[in-house]
Amino acid sequence: MNPARRTAAGAVVLATAGALLGGATVAAPTASAATTCASPVYKRQFFANTTFKGTPKKTDCDSAISESWSGAPASGLPKDNFGVRWSVTRDFGSGGPFALAASGLDGIRVYVDGSRKVDLWKNTSKTVSKTVNVTLPKGRHTLRIDYVNWTGAAKAKFTYTPRTSATVDKVKPLTPLDPLVSYDGDANATKLNWTKNQEMDLAGYRVYRRLRGSTSWTKVGTTTATSLTDAPPATGALYYYEIRAYDRAGNESTGTTDALVTSTVLQPPARFTASATDTGAELNWSGVHAAVKYRVERTDFYGVVTKSWELKYTVSLTDDTLARGETARYRIAAVDGSGHASPFTDLQGVTRPLAAPRGLTATAGIGSATLQWTVKPEDAPYDEFRVYRSTTLPVDTSTARWVTCTTSFTTLSDGSRRYSCGDFSAEEGTTYHYAVQNVQWPNVSPLSDAATVTTLVSDKPPAQVTGLTATATEYGIELDWDDNTEPDLKRYAVYRGVVLGEEGDEQVCSGSEWAWLPAGTSHYRDVRLPDGDHACYWVDAIDNAGNSSRWLGPVSAVTVDELDLTPSVATPEGSPLTLTTDPTDSGVGLSWNAVDSATGYQVYRWNPATRTYEKLAATTDRSYDDTTAAAGTTHYYWVTALYADGTESAPGADRAILEP
Template identity: 40%
Template sequence: MITRTRLSALATTAALVASGGLLTATPAAAAVTCNSPLWKADYYANTTLTGTPKLTTCDSVISENYGLGDPAVTTLPKDNFGVRWTLTRDFGSGGPFAFTAEAQDGIRVSLDGVRRIDLWKNNSTTQKKTLNLTIPAGRHTITVHYATWTGAANVKFGYAPITSATTDTVRPLTPAAFTTAYDKTLNKVTTRWTANKEMDLAGYRVYRRLVGTTAWSRVGGTTTPLTTTTSTDSPPPTGQGYAYEIRAVDRAGNESVGTVDLPITSVDRTAPGAPTGLKAVRASTGDAVLTWTAPSATDVAAYRVYVDGVLTETVTDDTRYVHPWGDYGTTYQFTVKAVDRAGNASAAAATSFTTSGDRVAPAPVTGLKATPREDGVFLEWTPNPEPDVKLYKIYKAEWYDDGEGTAGWLAHNVELLTKDADSYLHESAADGENVLYGVVAIDAWGNALDATDPAMNWVEVTELGTPEAP
């Protein structure tokens, strides 16, 4: 019985229908083009594979069992015919390959015209051979010659990369035509490249690094390599620059050199850290003074200060804010947020502050005595016992009369003393004038009797000496 697995007996002028590995077939008179990685098969009615082919086909694999008959009854003889298969393809980076051949009868295999397998003889059984060899990078041509003389006829040939990590140490080629596109609205980077030619390619890996650093991180973590030629990524939205590159990886785990780095600048949607160390203290004026420590972010442009939840001040170039003294006993809630140049606001730092003090002036100073001396007037008084007294102010009043009906005592401040004072020498000329002296206590909140207050105690004294003539 005749077994034919790949060719059907047809008229020489008819096209052959695709079946199994056979894709197309035409009479020898017609030109045939087989696109890589298809084999171009030329059938000859002799074992020398000379003359004009009787038939030309395109095959996806070489695996034929012609049995005891010819592959095309009306085209080739029953015995003594031959076939030449030719394939040219790009092997990418190349690497170690295994050639496996078996035939009854003869088979020869060449790479770029150099014979690699030679089993060219009439054989009553199927002969086999496996050859491991390294194919250089780029395009190469494999040619398979087959001849059957008499008896049964079959032929197989295959080539495949060796993917053992101990054998294959050849890196894949760097992916070509690498591009990036960044959509700021979606914060999405789309990378594209063209497919590699390696037969043992496992896929691709996308890497990203912060511009200015050398540490790459793999987009997608440790997942298996991409088998597509496009990828998307959402970089940290920090407003910083990131560089991308693509690397090919084969089934032995070899990784290619990366592509040229392509940078993008991400949109800034990341708020700075909150200010730290926020505190409020009372100033000598009674105002609340807020201070804080800036966050570590370098793009902080300003600070927003909120008082009881209301934006009150935007502070630039400082980490301090003074809030005016409010009503006594009032508690204020202060919050401060850092704002970067993109307008992102941090979480709030918060603190509270309660105003203290009062608006009541210390009691009038008592026990005031004034003693005239040659060098001036020496004042003594009883210290005010109130705990919040901080200062004493010394007043001197002189009589004024303009001769036109306006007369009275004109008081002016002559000295400011600390709370520990209980006496003071006002140096003045001994001119025999009548004058008034008064002392008022000032508390920590700035409260004090006015010089015109009726409660204020004045003492009258006549300076030594002779009054000057008016």
């Protein structure tokens, strides 16, 4: 502690605790033993006189002196000629400069350790005040404030505050007491605790650390609490700690006795694994007790760091930035709270797998198979694949045959490529299982899902069509037959013809190809005019090799009599109109040519129920939409030209067939 010194003008300097320089000395008052108040709370005593004689009328505790009374301040006291005494003894720590501020109406006096510092002792009609600067030595001191009211209103106020200007306060705080320093090796944490200083102008505490053998201190923390945790570099080195208090003027105490700790040695993460996933790499490791984060580095083949991560609160990492077929190596270090890093783990290599071809299909040919699969362009930059063929499942690359075939591709709407290649080295009539592998040397993808196919035999035609039926309708003939599920079926050929031969004798359906239909179809609608013809139909099955089911022998045909919806009223000849009808989404659309001198046109539609052409509409246009025409039947129309004399031309005629 600095020795007592002279302060600015008006200040009173105390040389030692309890010994006063200057000021009047007065006898200590008789204390009231009945009431005790914990410092820094004042004990307050009320007297029914202005000389503080006798036993106080009341004693209590008061946390601050700031009073205003208009009458008696307590029961048993007069409203005039009474006295109030406040006193407190407290620890001022290292002491230092303080400002004592007092005001009163009427008299007020302030004493420090019995020495009077403020004397405003007279009956007055207005409040009087005074501030005195004093320097207190370290330790405990007693403050006493006497107040008297002679007449009228009563007011008393007093404060004592440290002067914290750096130009005034040069007194260091006391060294923190009872320091306790311990080290947690699992957490690599130094825990420090100490007892609170008694300085009234205390700003906080600073904790310092130095390496053993060094004279240089490093501030590792500042706090207003009485504890702090620090993480020294986990190198196994020895460190000293000390705690220092500092006040609001910036003065810093001497440090506590140096406390020695030995740091742990920060180990690299254990059980580090790196495995390839379809999207990149998955890394996992065990946590290190003293680590607050982990540093992960990715290097290329030459050891150059290409990417790094600083990870908190996790012991895993998913790296989805690797390209297909890219190889990377990873290593991890633990990092403690001071930023010190452990050694890195050994490097772990990972290669992101290539994408397996998807959607593999195999289509049979005669002693061959056509294969197709899909891959995104970025997953197969070199368009290189291996095709494997096996007669057993699963397809095993160690036993399956590697088939040579030339690939080509088409680009799909999503940007993917649909590859094709043909295996022309297969045997006829043999079942094969195929799988395809994406190649980006030296890496290969997993095998695709297998596709199974049985190759075709060149002279084996498909089975004949069975279950063929023909049904006459008002819009034509409906044909149905049984599905042919043979894998090499390519198409159906529908034949229509006429029946040759007399009824009761052997008859033959003589016809020609009428329609071609794809495999997977077992229905055909022959939309035609229902005019009462007698017809026959048969269906041929044809495979990919061009083999026809007709080669197996006579084909069964079906006969059918068409409905006859022909109007019973004949259309007269000599019409100036040429009528055209076309099915539309809403019915039938009619159109015709213009006729000179016609004032309009009359549209008729045949009604088979009444067997007459009935008027449908009159119009001056040269077209008409019949939206009332029923679907699933055949409609017949007339259109005549209307003249001014009320006559009509001969009708132009046409028909329209509406499917269901």
